[in-house]
């Protein structure tokens with residue numbers, strides 16, 4: 386039975402995400418993307434709660450259905466009573482990879498752009514002596530950007546495509562992503578040795 390359509394709360398979103406995703410790294414990724422989405426929503430004067438919640442759940446079907454990523458999320462979310470625009474946003478992050486849904490809303494373009502980038506920022510932070518995102522600048526990530534063997538799973542071309550959709554420079558996008566991740570540094574394991 387489907388729940389009535391309603392605006393999900395953050396705690397509802399987290400509970401639902403954790404029900405489908407037990408892996409520490411997937412939960413950390415969800416919290417990273419949430420933090421950046423909140424930061425970006427604040428920067429653009431948009432709905433911080435909504436952007437954060439969508440960032441939090443964007444990979445909800447990944448752990449259980451990796452071969453059908455983005456294909457199962459609509460059912461999971463609609464059965465939980467989530468509104469259509471939330472579902473559209475979640476599915477659009479896989480545009481050209483595992484979904485046909487193009488990011489159109491600004492929120493969707495940001496999600497598309499920062500999803501992979503959080504992985505590169507994390508990997509770069511963990512290479513530093515402090516193992517922290519708190520004292521890291523964009524230049525550290527830019528150096529790693531050019532080394533294709535470093536964090537080879539991070540698809541740089543997706544990030545470039547996302548930056549293009551947003552109409553921002555990669556350097557600025559990296560800076561904003563770092564600033565967003567700093568806000569969740571402890572929760573995502575990137576506080577390191579910085580007091």
Ligand SMILES: [Fe+2]
Nearest residue numbers: 443444478479
């Ligand atoms: Fe994904």
Ligand SMILES: [Fe+2]
Nearest residue numbers: 414443444500
């Ligand atoms: Fe993701």
